[in-house]
Amino acid sequence: MKAVIFDLDGTLIDSAPDLHAAVNCMLDDLRRPPLTLERVAGFVGNGVPTLVERCLEATGGLAEDFDRALARFREHYARSPARLTRPYPGVELALERLTLAGLALGVCTNKPQEFAVTILEELRMMPFIRTVVGGDATPKLKPDPAPLLLCLDRLGADGTSALYVGDSEIDAETAFRAKVPFALFSGGYLRESIDAFEPLYVFDHFGDLSDHVLGGGR
Known part of the structure; x- marks a missing residue:
């Protein structure tokens, strides 16, 4: 194996608290009721515009000026995108172990660059x-599959020499369409049952992932 590529939100990091804070600031600007952390976390994964759209639909319908609502969310989120966000347990050590083993690591996410x-x-x-x-x-x-294929190309890898790690059905479908083996982190923002798709490997702690990869698992 040459490379391991990770999704970001719900995979490497629990970003829901900061997304939740920015969403509720946006909703307050629009004089709408706040949403719970659990509700916002369930909307994460399809990119910022879809997140904002889902939050608006959940609080009275799409705003007439959607672009303004989106801009307000981005402004609030940009002020502190990592104040409450934290890596999942074992992430830093797993990244270090994989890097020291000579693997190229990448991130492929729907979050803006x-x-x-x-x-x-x-x-x-x-x-x-x-x-x-x-x-x-x-x-x-x-x-x-285009984002994942671009990430593979930048790392000099392909579906025969890489692994994609994610937490959702979106990530699973991306890997399938890019013809890349997929490992599922079960502690993220998965909305469907694991039975809905067939990952190569399922893990709930990043120490298990690094052991699996460095032990020769695919």
Whole structure:
């Protein structure tokens, strides 16, 4: 194996608390009721515009000026995208182990590039990541395979020499369409039953993932 590529939200990091805070600031600007953390976490995964759209639909319907609502969310989120966000247990050590073993690591996420890089830098994970493909790096978001294929290309890998790690049905479909083996982190934002798809490997702690990869598992 040459490379391991990770989704970001719900996989490497629990970002829901900061997304939740920005969403409720946006809703307050629009004089709408707040949403719970659990509700917002359930909307994560399809990119920022879809997150905002789902939150608006849950609080009275789409705003007439959707672009303004989206801009307000981005402004609030940009102020502190990593204040409450934390890596999942074992992430830092797993990234270090995989890097020391000579594997190239990448991140492929629907989160906008600027936010993704900022969070990885603030949480001190960027030194382990060779490339980041954000949601605005290609014309289409995951589950379209284009972002993952771009990440593979940047790492000099392909479906026979890489593993994609994610937490959702979106990530599973992306890996399938890009013809890349998929490992599921079960502690993220999965909305469907694991039985709905067939990951190569399922784990609930990142120490198990690094053991699996470095032990020769695929």
